[in-house]
Amino acid sequence: MGYTGGNTQANQYISFLKKTNGTTALNYVEQRRQPIPYIKRLSSRKLAKYIGHSLNHIENVDDRSYMQVLFENMPILKRVRKLVKRFKNMLRTGEGQIQEWIKSIEDSKDKLPGLKTFAKGLKRDIKAVQNAIQLRWSNGPVEGHVNRIKSIKRQMYGRASFELLRRKVLLSQSG
Numbered sequence: 452m453g454y455t456g457g458n459t460q461a462n463q464y465i466s467f468l469k470k471t472n473g474t475t476a477l478n479y480v481e482q483r484r485q486p487i488p489y490i491k492r493l494s495s496r497k498l499a500k501y502i503g504h505s506l507n508h509i510e511n512v513d514d515r516s517y518m519q520v521l522f523e524n525m526p527i528l529k530r531v532r533k534l535v536k537r538f539k540n541m542l543r544t545g546e547g548q549i550q551e552w553i554k555s556i557e558d559s560k561d562k563l564p565g566l567k568t569f570a571k572g573l574k575r576d577i578k579a580v581q582n583a584i585q586l587r588w589s590n591g592p593v594e595g596h597v598n599r600i601k602s603i604k605r606q607m608y609g610r611a612s613f614e615l616l617r618r619k620v621l622l623s624q625s626g
């Protein structure tokens with residue numbers, strides 16, 4: 452800040468201020484005696500997992516207290532949490548207006564880059580998203596079969612003919 456004096460001058464002035472204002476500070480030894488609690492940061496995966504949960508459902512006490520501190524000190528995280536919970540509720544109940552949800556994210560003054568990208572992707576195929584929310588049908592079983600076939604294909608790559616791959620796929624369905 453442009454101070455050109457030495458350490459002694461600064462220390463003397465700080466001591467003078469402490470005496471005149473009646474404030475005290477811990478000395479070095481007293482500071483060392485006080486334990487500083489260590490809080491392990493959450494990974495981005497855990498943070499994403501917990502953001503839509505109720506704090507009561509987080510089993511790990513340290514994780515729960517960490518999330519509580521985050522929510523108390525970061526109002527934008529509260530907003531993200533509210534939006535995530537609304538989306539989860541739409542998926543769970545099959546009710547809700549996805550277009551209003553997307554519009555609330557787009558109109559938000561907060562910087563929500565992850566949610567804005569997610570909303571933009573949902574908007575590209577809004578009909579499919581609306582059907583996924585409202586209808587009880589799912590393509591999960593089909594995706595499971597496609598995943599199984601692809602993993603068999605990867606195992607067989609470069610080893611044998613198409614006929615052997617075909618037999619392995621057909622036999623794996625029964626077992």
